[in-house]
Amino acid sequence: MVEVAVSRTTLPVGSKAHHASGWWGMLTVIATEATLFAYLLFSYFYIASHAQGAWPPHGMPKLSLAIPCTILLVAGSFTMWWAERGIDRGSSVQLMIGIALSLLLGLAFMALEGLEWAGEPFHLTSGVYSSLFFTITGFHLAHVTVGLIVLTVLFVWTALGYFDAKRHSAVSIGVLYWHFITIVWLAVFFTFYIAPRL
Amino acid sequence: MSDVETFRAPIIARATDQSESSHILKRSWEGRGGIAGWLSTVDHKEIGKRYLITAFAFLIIGGLEAAVMRAQLAQPNGHLLTSEQYAQLFTMHGVTMIFLYAMPVLSGFSNYLWPLLLGSRDMAFPRLNALSYWVFLFAGLFLYASFPLGKAPDDGWFNYVPYASRAFNPGLNIDVYALGMVLLGISTTVGAINFIVTLLRLRAPGMSINRVPILIWGTLTASVGNLFAVPAVSLAFFMLWMDRQFGTHFFDVGAGGQPLLWQHLFWMFGHPWVYAIVLPAMGIVSDGLPTFCRRPLVGYTPVALATVSTMALGFGVWVHHMFATGLPIIAVSYFSAASMIIVIPSSVAVFSWIATIWTGRPVFTSAFLFFAGFVLLFVIGGVSGFMTAAVPVDLQLTHTYFVVAHLHYVLIGINVFPVVGGIFYWFPKFTGRLMNETLGKWTFWVMFIGFNIGFFPMHILGLAGMPRRIYTYAEGLGWGSLNLIVTLGSYLFAIGVLMFVVNVFVSLKRGQRAGDNPWDGASLEWSTSSPPPPYNFAVIPTVASRYPLWEGRLNQGDDHSSTQQGFLLDKGRETMGTTSLDAEPDVILKMPSDTYAPLLLGLALAMLFVGALLHSWWLLGGAAVVSLLASIAWLWPERSLSQIET
Numbered sequence: 001m002v003e004v005a006v007s008r009t010t011l012p013v014g015s016k017a018h019h020a021s022g023w024w025g026m027l028t029v030i031a032t033e034a035t036l037f038a039y040l041l042f043s044y045f046y047i048a049s050h051a052q053g054a055w056p057p058h059g060m061p062k063l064s065l066a067i068p069c070t071i072l073l074v075a076g077s078f079t080m081w082w083a084e085r086g087i088d089r090g091s092s093v094q095l096m097i098g099i100a101l102s103l104l105l106g107l108a109f110m111a112l113e114g115l116e117w118a119g120e121p122f123h124l125t126s127g128v129y130s131s132l133f134f135t136i137t138g139f140h141l142a143h144v145t146v147g148l149i150v151l152t153v154l155f156v157w158t159a160l161g162y163f164d165a166k167r168h169s170a171v172s173i174g175v176l177y178w179h180f181i182t183i184v185w186l187a188v189f190f191t192f193y194i195a196p197r198l
Numbered sequence: 199m200s201d202v203e204t205f206r207a208p209i210i211a212r213a214t215d216q217s218e219s220s221h222i223l224k225r226s227w228e229g230r231g232g233i234a235g236w237l238s239t240v241d242h243k244e245i246g247k248r249y250l251i252t253a254f255a256f257l258i259i260g261g262l263e264a265a266v267m268r269a270q271l272a273q274p275n276g277h278l279l280t281s282e283q284y285a286q287l288f289t290m291h292g293v294t295m296i297f298l299y300a301m302p303v304l305s306g307f308s309n310y311l312w313p314l315l316l317g318s319r320d321m322a323f324p325r326l327n328a329l330s331y332w333v334f335l336f337a338g339l340f341l342y343a344s345f346p347l348g349k350a351p352d353d354g355w356f357n358y359v360p361y362a363s364r365a366f367n368p369g370l371n372i373d374v375y376a377l378g379m380v381l382l383g384i385s386t387t388v389g390a391i392n393f394i395v396t397l398l399r400l401r402a403p404g405m406s407i408n409r410v411p412i413l414i415w416g417t418l419t420a421s422v423g424n425l426f427a428v429p430a431v432s433l434a435f436f437m438l439w440m441d442r443q444f445g446t447h448f449f450d451v452g453a454g455g456q457p458l459l460w461q462h463l464f465w466m467f468g469h470p471w472v473y474a475i476v477l478p479a480m481g482i483v484s485d486g487l488p489t490f491c492r493r494p495l496v497g498y499t500p501v502a503l504a505t506v507s508t509m510a511l512g513f514g515v516w517v518h519h520m521f522a523t524g525l526p527i528i529a530v531s532y533f534s535a536a537s538m539i540i541v542i543p544s545s546v547a548v549f550s551w552i553a554t555i556w557t558g559r560p561v562f563t564s565a566f567l568f569f570a571g572f573v574l575l576f577v578i579g580g581v582s583g584f585m586t587a588a589v590p591v592d593l594q595l596t597h598t599y600f601v602v603a604h605l606h607y608v609l610i611g612i613n614v615f616p617v618v619g620g621i622f623y624w625f626p627k628f629t630g631r632l633m634n635e636t637l638g639k640w641t642f643w644v645m646f647i648g649f650n651i652g653f654f655p656m657h658i659l660g661l662a663g664m665p666r667r668i669y670t671y672a673e674g675l676g677w678g679s680l681n682l683i684v685t686l687g688s689y690l691f692a693i694g695v696l697m698f699v700v701n702v703f704v705s706l707k708r709g710q711r712a713g714d715n716p717w718d719g720a721s722l723e724w725s726t727s728s729p730p731p732p733y734n735f736a737v738i739p740t741v742a743s744r745y746p747l748w749e750g751r752l753n754q755g756d757d758h759s760s761t762q763q764g765f766l767l768d769k770g771r772e773t774m775g776t777t778s779l780d781a782e783p784d785v786i787l788k789m790p791s792d793t794y795a796p797l798l799l800g801l802a803l804a805m806l807f808v809g810a811l812l813h814s815w816w817l818l819g820g821a822a823v824v825s826l827l828a829s830i831a832w833l834w835p836e837r838s839l840s841q842i843e844t
Binding site for chain 2: 002003004005006007008009010011012013014015016019021024025028029031032033035036039040043046047050051052057124125127128129131132135149153157162164166167169170
């Protein structure tokens with residue numbers, strides 16, 4: 001081996017923000033997951049467009065819980081944005097507070113969604129509408145569950161002092177996923193609660 | 199104080215595999231060996247070889263299934279198999295060939311070759327690579343475990359409802375298929391993610407997007423296609439499983455469901471998938487053929503664009519599988535026209551290959567014969583595809599043997615022939631030894647003649663009205679003699695495949711030693727040793743053209759690629775991350791070491807699906823917890839990967 005030169009440009013080493021391969025990996029995960037929800041909503045609209053009789057068959061879905069649900073998730077996205085801003089400046093305390101707030105908002109969303117499920121006049125097997133409703137919102141709830149696990153793990157890692165202003169790509173990647181869950185909910189919310197009213 | 203580097207000005211050095219620095223690299227990159235090393239490796243070359251071997255094992259199993267079916271159909275009134283046995287055999291034959299052979303074998307090539315073609319030391323996500331292999335293996339075992347119990351999938355590989363609904367098929371057969379496909383979808387998806395991020399991040403400095411080999415374009419296109427197509431089929435199978443096991447009504451027309459929704463979702467996936475299992479194989483030819491024609495590919499840019507546009511169009515043609523379902527004429531007309539347009543990019547590629555042969559100085563090796571033979575079979579399969587794209591013709595031909603002939607010309611012609619040619623081409627790189635050329639040329643002629651005798655008459659049988667999927671047929675329909683020819687031809691083809699397998703085993707032990715570059719190829723994989731060292735390249739190459747090893751002859755520009763001099767990156771497992779389009783050095787990537795996490799996660803996922811199949815909720819819950827813990831352990835930030843600084 002003959003050393004020829006030292007590069008004139010200095011390069012970052014390892015996982016840093018958008019240099020982390022995981023950041024790119026998460027973008028592709030979101031692409032494929034977004035497609036999954038697109039196919040779910042396609043199935044809904046396909047079946048709705050062929051429906052005989054009234055659609056939705058059980059009357060207009062009530063907004064009394066769905067709107068608070070939406071507000072909770074959107075607020076959770078803002079708190080995570082604020083949390084990441086904290087660690088950008090080196091404050092792991094702000095990061096932990098932000099994650100904790102987002103966790104609480106996410107849990108509240110799940111509780112309200114549980115109430116919504118319990119209050120429906122139909123079951124999974126009642127008809128094709130109820131199959132679609134529980135499956136699609138169920139898929140979303142499963143994603144919220146994964147998101148809450150991600151936030152919990154990030155909280156623990158922050159508490160262990162793993163992150164600082166320079167290196168916190170795991171946080172950026174988790175935040176990306178959490179925003180995705182919010183955006184998917186907006187699509188689900190629009191499909192079930194707004195589209196039939198239009 | 200932190201001992202983790204944040205920034206570094208990397209050393210540029212001149213080195214070969216014999217240099218002192220390469221011993222250091224070898225120590226960093228080598229696995230621990232033995233069974234532990236085998237189970238925990240994340241080396242893309244090991245994983246690639248496993249993919250190839252496993253996929254070939256499935257090819258042989260699927261071929262044996264076909265051989266039994268052809269024995270039954272050789273004569274009228276054959277009763278070797280009952281109708282139920284026949285149904286399971288033809289379903290498993292299709293499932294095996296399409297899902298467990300055709301895609302995984304190409305993943306094998308790409309896993310092995312991508313980092314070598316791109317001038318990198320591994321894939322972007324080495325552990326994910328191991329996971330995608332394990333999940334593929336377990337999904338294959340999952341699908342096959344039901345076979346000895348007589349509970350294998352039995353409604354054809356496209357599994358139409360209501361045949362596949364519980365009312366008409368109450369056994370476990372379809373549930374095995376449904377859950378096995380969702381599991382396999384995980385493998386395909388993580389594999390696709392790995393290829394996409396590798397392309398965006400891990401090309402050698404200077405390898406701008408217009409300099410990557412066509413195989414890279416093929417696999418990239420297939421991966422992007424899979425990313426958007428696989429969710430459709432995973433969802434369709436999940437909904438079918440829900441309908442069958444939990445009483446939902448997605449496909450139940452009595453409760454407002456739509457049986458045609460199954461076909462839409464299945465073919466929204468199915469047609470892009472067809473391109474996913476041929477485009478990388480076409481890439482193998484586009485890269486291999488020029489080596490044996492002693493000239494660059496004619497029309498690199500048109501072929502790359504044709505590859506991408508085939509897939510883009512491929513998302514808009516799925517209804518051509520559904521012409522006979524009674525959709526409105528305006529809809530089927532649109533899809534018919536869209537299907538015909540695909541002729542254009544396909545022809546661009548065909549004319550490029552012909553022009554490459556025509557204007558080159560062909561060397562008639564075994565690999566060349568397979569690549570050239572592929573071009574002819576591609577044209578025949580393309581023409582029969584064009585015919586069935588026309589609605590009136592399709593209404594006559596659908597569900598006949600004509601379609602069977604078409605899909606075998608496409609899948610064997612465009613997948614198996616390039617794959618076998620590709621093995622002849624890269625075998626010396628994989629093993630350091632050449633395959634036997636004399637036996638290889640005989641193999642080509644036996645396979646080529648056997649294939650055409652075996653499958654061409656199916657066109658005529660289809661025109662004569664023989665339906666597909668029948669397990670036996672009566673005398674006096676006029677199909678007997680052609681069926682006998684088909685059976686004999688397919689057996690001749692099988693003998694050819696056997697000759698190929700024998701060649702592989704003999705050459706592994708006794709093949710002539712190959713140097714680094716036995717064919718005088720142009721791309722980066724030929725610049726390193728055969729077989730390549732664990733670290734792939736002694737220094738990260740720098741690329742200045744599409745044909746880095748042919749630059750002296752081609753006189754293209756003043757810049758020169760460099761394979762002996764480049765970034766050393768020897769502080770543990772490292773490779774160069776570059777920018778997405780221009781491939782400027784961007785980041786020094788720390789690569790993970792060997793680990794059991796992918797195996798553990800793969801096993802847990804497989805158990806999760808076994809639990810779902812058997813309604814064993816404890817097993818499912820336990821497996822879910824193990825999956826979660828394995829994932830967290832996998833992602834735990836490590837100082838050695840520079841994920842923690844403090």
